[in-house]
Amino acid sequence: MKQYNLCFLGFGKVGRALARLLTAKAEDLREAYGIEYRITGVASRTIGWQAKADGFDLATLGTNNSLKTGSTSQGISEWLKESKADVVFETTSLNPDSGQPAIDYLRAVLQSGAHAITANKGVLVYGFQELDQLARAGGKQFLFESAVLDSAPVFSLFRETLPAVKLRSFSGIFSSTTNIIIETMEAGRTFAEGLKTAQELGVTETDPSHDIDGWDATVKVCALANVLMNVPLKPAEVARSGIRELNPNQLQRARAEGKPFKLVARASRQQDGKISAIVRPEQIGPLEPLGNVRGTSLAIHFELDMMPGLTVTSHRPNLQSTAYGLLADFINAVRE
Amino acid sequence: MKQYNLCFLGFGKVGRALARLLTAKAEDLREAYGIEYRITGVASRTIGWQAKADGFDLATLGTNNSLKTGSTSQGISEWLKESKADVVFETTSLNPDSGQPAIDYLRAVLQSGAHAITANKGVLVYGFQELDQLARAGGKQFLFESAVLDSAPVFSLFRETLPAVKLRSFSGIFSSTTNIIIETMEAGRTFAEGLKTAQELGVTETDPSHDIDGWDATVKVCALANVLMNVPLKPAEVARSGIRELNPNQLQRARAEGKPFKLVARASRQQDGKISAIVRPEQIGPLEPLGNVRGTSLAIHFELDMMPGLTVTSHRPNLQSTAYGLLADFINAVRE
Numbered sequence: 001m002k003q004y005n006l007c008f009l010g011f012g013k014v015g016r017a018l019a020r021l022l023t024a025k026a027e028d029l030r031e032a033y034g035i036e037y038r039i040t041g042v043a044s045r046t047i048g049w050q051a052k053a054d055g056f057d058l059a060t061l062g063t064n065n066s067l068k069t070g071s072t073s074q075g076i077s078e079w080l081k082e083s084k085a086d087v088v089f090e091t092t093s094l095n096p097d098s099g100q101p102a103i104d105y106l107r108a109v110l111q112s113g114a115h116a117i118t119a120n121k122g123v124l125v126y127g128f129q130e131l132d133q134l135a136r137a138g139g140k141q142f143l144f145e146s147a148v149l150d151s152a153p154v155f156s157l158f159r160e161t162l163p164a165v166k167l168r169s170f171s172g173i174f175s176s177t178t179n180i181i182i183e184t185m186e187a188g189r190t191f192a193e194g195l196k197t198a199q200e201l202g203v204t205e206t207d208p209s210h211d212i213d214g215w216d217a218t219v220k221v222c223a224l225a226n227v228l229m230n231v232p233l234k235p236a237e238v239a240r241s242g243i244r245e246l247n248p249n250q251l252q253r254a255r256a257e258g259k260p261f262k263l264v265a266r267a268s269r270q271q272d273g274k275i276s277a278i279v280r281p282e283q284i285g286p287l288e289p290l291g292n293v294r295g296t297s298l299a300i301h302f303e304l305d306m307m308p309g310l311t312v313t314s315h316r317p318n319l320q321s322t323a324y325g326l327l328a329d330f331i332n333a334v335r336e
Numbered sequence: 337m338k339q340y341n342l343c344f345l346g347f348g349k350v351g352r353a354l355a356r357l358l359t360a361k362a363e364d365l366r367e368a369y370g371i372e373y374r375i376t377g378v379a380s381r382t383i384g385w386q387a388k389a390d391g392f393d394l395a396t397l398g399t400n401n402s403l404k405t406g407s408t409s410q411g412i413s414e415w416l417k418e419s420k421a422d423v424v425f426e427t428t429s430l431n432p433d434s435g436q437p438a439i440d441y442l443r444a445v446l447q448s449g450a451h452a453i454t455a456n457k458g459v460l461v462y463g464f465q466e467l468d469q470l471a472r473a474g475g476k477q478f479l480f481e482s483a484v485l486d487s488a489p490v491f492s493l494f495r496e497t498l499p500a501v502k503l504r505s506f507s508g509i510f511s512s513t514t515n516i517i518i519e520t521m522e523a524g525r526t527f528a529e530g531l532k533t534a535q536e537l538g539v540t541e542t543d544p545s546h547d548i549d550g551w552d553a554t555v556k557v558c559a560l561a562n563v564l565m566n567v568p569l570k571p572a573e574v575a576r577s578g579i580r581e582l583n584p585n586q587l588q589r590a591r592a593e594g595k596p597f598k599l600v601a602r603a604s605r606q607q608d609g610k611i612s613a614i615v616r617p618e619q620i621g622p623l624e625p626l627g628n629v630r631g632t633s634l635a636i637h638f639e640l641d642m643m644p645g646l647t648v649t650s651h652r653p654n655l656q657s658t659a660y661g662l663l664a665d666f667i668n669a670v671r672e
Contacts, residue, residue, distance in 0.1 A: 028500050145497075152646055153497035160496035161481075161489035163667040164364045165660075286622040287630060289651060294623060297645075306660040308652045309633075310488055315625060315645030324501075324642040331499040 001034050004334060005053075005084045007041030007114075009076075009105055010091035013202070014119055014146075015044075017323035018089060019061050025327065033335055041083030044092075049073035051082035076105055080112040087333065089326050090118040096210065096219050096235070099126035110134045110142065115333040117326055119146035124223035129232060141333035144227075146325030148174065148220045149298050152314035156332065158228055165304045167228050169268030172300035173293045174220045176203045177211035178243050178263040182281075183294060185248045186255040202319070203296055213242035214279040217265040221277050224300075225267050231275045233267070239278040246281055259283040264290065268303075337370050340670060341389075341420050343377030343450075345412075345441055346427035349538070350455055350482075351380075353659035354425060355397050361663065369671055377419030380428075385409035387418035412441055416448040423669065425662050426454040432546065432555050432571070435462035446470045446478065451669040453662055455482035460559035465568065477669035480563075482661030484510065484556045485634050488650035492668065494564055501640045503564050505604030508636035509629045510556045512539045513547035514579050514599035518617075519630060521584045522591040538655070539632055549578035550615040553601040557613050560636075561603050567611045569603070575614040582617055595619040600626065604639075 006022070008015045022029075022037065029035040038055030051073050073079035080088070088109040092102050099122035106123060109116040110131065123131070124147055135142035145155055149172070158167070173179065177198040184194030195212070198204045210216045218238045225233035243263055254261050262284050267277040284291050289301040289311045299313040314321070342358070344351045358365075358373065365371040374391030387409050409415035416424070424445040428438050435458035442459060445452040446467065459467070460483055471478035481491050485508070494503070509515065513534040520530030531548070534540045546552045554574045561569035579599055590597050598620050603613040620627050625637040625647045635649040650657070 025500055032500060151643060153493060156497035157489060157493070160668075161492035161664070163664055163671070164361055164368060287628050289628070289649065292623050292625070292627045307487060307650065307657045308654065309650070311647070311649040311651070313625065313645075313647040313649070314643065315647070317643060321643045328497070328499055332496075335499070 001030070001036055002334070003036040003038065004086040005040040006037050006330070007043070007080070007083050007085040007088045008039065008091070009043050009088055009109075010093070011042050011044040011047070012091065013319060014091045014322050014326070015089065017319045018326050019058065021320060021323045021327055023058050029331070033331055035331065035334060041079055041085055041088075043076075043079055049075065049079035051079050053082065053084055076108045077112070080108065080114065085109070085112065085114040087115045087117065087330055089330075090116065090120060090123075091326075092120065093206065094120060094122045094219075096122050096215055099123045103127035103131070106131055106142070107134065110138055110140055113138065113140065115141045115143070115330075117329040117333065118144045119322065119326060120144070121147040121219050121223045123147075124226050125219055125234065128223070128226040143329035143333055145329050146322050148223055149300055149312070149314055150317035151321045151325030151328065152298070152312050152317070154224070154300060154312065155227055156328070157312065162304070165306045167269070168303045168305065169266070170224060170228070170300055170302050171264055171266040171290065172220075173262050173290050173298055174217045174265055174300075175211045175263055176201075176296040176298060177205070177208065177216075179293070179295055179297075181212070181243060182246065182251060182261055182263075185246070185251045186260060188248070188252070201296060212244060214240045214263060217263060217279045221265045221267050221279060225275050225277065229267070229269060229275060231269075231273070233275050233277060237277065239280070241280045243281055254283050257283075259285045262290065262293065337366070337372055338670070339372040339374065340422040341376040342373050342666070343379070343416070343419050343421040343424045344375065344427070345379050345424050345445075346429070347378050347380040347383070348427065349655060350427045350658050350662070351425065353655045354662050355394065357656060357659045357663055359394050365667070369667055371667065371670060377415055377421055377424075379412075379415055385411065385415040387415050389418065389420055412444045413448070416444065416450065421445070421448065421450040423451045423453065423666055425666075426452065426456060426459075427662075428456065429542065430456060430458045430555075432458050432551055435459045439463035439467070442467050442478070443470065446474055446476055449474060449476065451477045451479070451666075453665040453669065454480045455658065455662060456480070457483040457555050457559045459483075460562055461555055461570065464559070464562045479665035479669055481665050482658050484559055485636055485648070485650055486653035487657045487661030487664065488634070488648050488653070490560070490636060490648065491563055492664070493648065498640070501642045503605070504639045504641065505602070506560060506564070506636055506638045507600055507602040507626065508556075509598050509626050509634055510553045510601055510636075511547050511599055512537075512632040512634060513541070513544065513552075515629070515631060515633075517548070517579060518582065518587060518597055518599075521582070521587045522596060524584070524588070537632060548580060550576045550599060553599060553615045557601045557603050557615060561611050561613065565603070565605060565611060567605075567609070569611050569613060573613065575616070577616045579617055590619050593619075595621045598626065598629065
C-alpha cells in the first residue's frame with residue numbers, strides 16, 4: 001500500500017468531478033492497485049494556492065470553508081513544497097494561442113519530482129516535446145488522456161496497446177457543439193437555438209467561437225499530431241473552416257440525402273514527413289467510419305500500417321467520463 | 337539489447353504471416369524496444385516438433401527444406417527445451433468444445449518458463465483462469481489479443497488503458513462470414529454465393545457452420561466474459577441462433593427500411609452477478625453503435641460505469657492485422 005499526495009491545479013467542474021470520483025473509487029484503488037491518497041493541495045484563480053500537508057477533508061472539499069483550512073502559498077513552487085505533491089492534476093482553462101500558463105505550471109510540477117497530469121490540449125500543442133522529455137529525464141509521468149475525446153483511450157491506446165505501429169493518418173469529430181448546432185438546424189431550428197442547446201448541455205467552450213470556427217478541433221488535431229506522429233504541428237498550419245457559412249437549406253438537403261454535414265478534422269503524413277491537416281464541414285455517409293457520430297458523441301478513426309482502419313467512438317461522454325480520464329492517468333502513472 | 341528465442345506452435349497462415357511481420361519490423365523492434373530475436377522452434381501437425389537452438393533461417397522459413405534443418409523433438413517438453421523457448425506463439429486450430437490440445441500446450445509453455453501468446457479463443461473459454469494464474473505465479477505473460485476482433489485492442493484496452501472501470505455489458509459483431517452472407521442475400525443473390533465469397537476472402541472457419549450457426553460468435557462472447565468480466569461463461573449458457581432461418585425477402589425488406597440484419601452477440605452482467613448472453617440476428621439502425629459495421633469489418637461496443645458507451649471498430653482487418661496482434665503481445669510481454 002502506498003499513499004500519494006494529490007494536488008488540484010484548477011478546481012472547476014472537472015477538478016470537482018475528479019474529487020468526487022476519487023472518493024467513489026477509493027476502495028477499488030486500495031484493493032485493486034494498492035493505492036491510498038489524500039488531497040494536500042488545491043489551487044485556483046479564486047482561492048489562490050492552498051496547501052494542507054495532512055490532507056483536506058474530502059467530504060467537504062469544494063466548499064469554501066474547507067479550502068480555507070489550509071495554508072496559503074505564495075506561488076506554485078511553495079505550494080508544491082508545502083503540499084508535498086506526488087501527483088498534480090492540472091485543469092486550468094485553455095489558452096489556445098500559447099498553452100500558458102499551464103506549460104509553466106506543468107514544468108514546475110515535473111521539476112519538483114511529481115507526476116503531471118493534464119486535461120489541457122493547448123499544453124500538448126505548445127509544450128509536449130519539452131514536458132515529455134522533462135518527465136522522462138526525471139523518471140516521472142506526463143499524461144493527458146482527457147485532452148482529446150474525453151476519457152476514451154487515444155493516447156494510452158498508442159502508448160500501451162499498439163506498439164510498433166505507424167500512424168499514417170487520422171480523422172475525427174472532436175466537437176459536440178458543432179454536431180449539436182448542425183443537427184438543430186437540420187431539424188429546422190436556428191443556429192442560435194443549437195448553440196443554446198449545446199451550452200445548456202455544458203459541452204461548449206467558454207467562448208463558443210472556439211467551437212464554431214473550428215479552433216477547438218484545430219487545437220486537438222495539433223495535439224494529436226504532436227503526440228502520435230511526433231510532428232510539432234501548429235494551429236496556423238491547419239487549413240481551418242468552421243460551420244458559420246452553412247445554411248439551413250444546405251444542411252437539410254444533405255441530411256435528406258443521407259449524408260449530413262459534420263465538422264471533420266483530418267491529418268495525414270505526407271511523403272516528405274510533414275503533416276497535412278484540415279478542419280472543415282464535410283458530408284459523411286452512414287457507412288463511413290464517422291457516420292454514426294451524432295449529438296454529444298465523439299470519434300477518432302486511425303489508418304495504421306498494421307491495420308487498415310481502427311475507430312474509437314465515445315458515446316455521450318459526461319463530466320464523470322472526463323474526470324475518469326484523469327483518474328486513469330493517475331493509476332497508470334503510479335502502478336508498475 | 338536482449339535476444340529472445342521465439343517458437344511457433346502451429347505454422348499455418350497466421351504463423352507464417354507473423355514470421356514475415358517479424359522480419360519486416362526487425363529494425364523497429366531493435367531500435368524502439370531493444371528487442372532482438374531468432375526463431376528456434378516451429379511445430380505443426382505436418383512437420384512435427386522442429387527445434388534449432390541457433391535459429392532457423394528467416395528468409396527461407398516456411399519452405400519445407402528450411403524446416404528440416406532442425407532436430408526433431410519427441411513432444412512439446414523436449415521441443416521447448418531444445419529450442420530454449422522464451423516466447424511461444426500458439427496458433428493451432430480451434431477446438432470449440434474443449435480448447436484442447438492448445439490448453440495443454442500453453443500449460444507446458446508456461447511451466448517451462450516461457451511467455452505464452454495465443455490467437456486461440458477456445459483456450460480463453462476453457463482455460464483462461466488456470467493459465468492466467470499459472471502465468472502470474474511464474475512471473476510470465478499469457479496474452480491473446482488476436483483471439484477476438486483480430487488485432488484491434490480489446491483485452492489490452494482493459495488491461496492497460498481502462499483501469500478501475502466496471503464493464504456492465506458489451507455487444508459486438510464478431511463474424512465477418514455472417515455479415516457477408518447477409519449482405520449477399522440483401523443484394524438478391526443466394527446464401528451459397530455469400531458463403532463462397534466469404535470463403536474466398538479467407539475469413540470463414542474451416543467448418544463454415546461454426547460461423548453460420550453462431551458458434552464462432554458464441555465462443556468469442558464466452559472468451560470476453562471470462563477475461564473482461566471474470567465470469568466463466570460456457571457456450572451452452574449462451575442463447576444462440578444463427579443466420580440459417582433468415583430468408584432473402586426478410587433481409588431485403590430490413591435493408592430497405594434502413595435497419596439491416598446483422599448477427600449480434602450481447603452479454604450483460606445481471607443483478608446476481610451472473611452473465612446473460614445471447615447471439616442472434618438483429619436489425620440494427622445506422623446510428624446505433626454497431627450500425628456502420630459491414631463486410632469484413634468487426635466491432636465491439638462496451639457500456640462501462642465510467643463511460644456511457646465506447647465502441648472499437650476494426651475495418652477490414654487482414655491476415656497481417658491478425659499477425660500484428662501476436663507481435664503486439666510479444667512486445668508487451670517483454671517490454672518494461
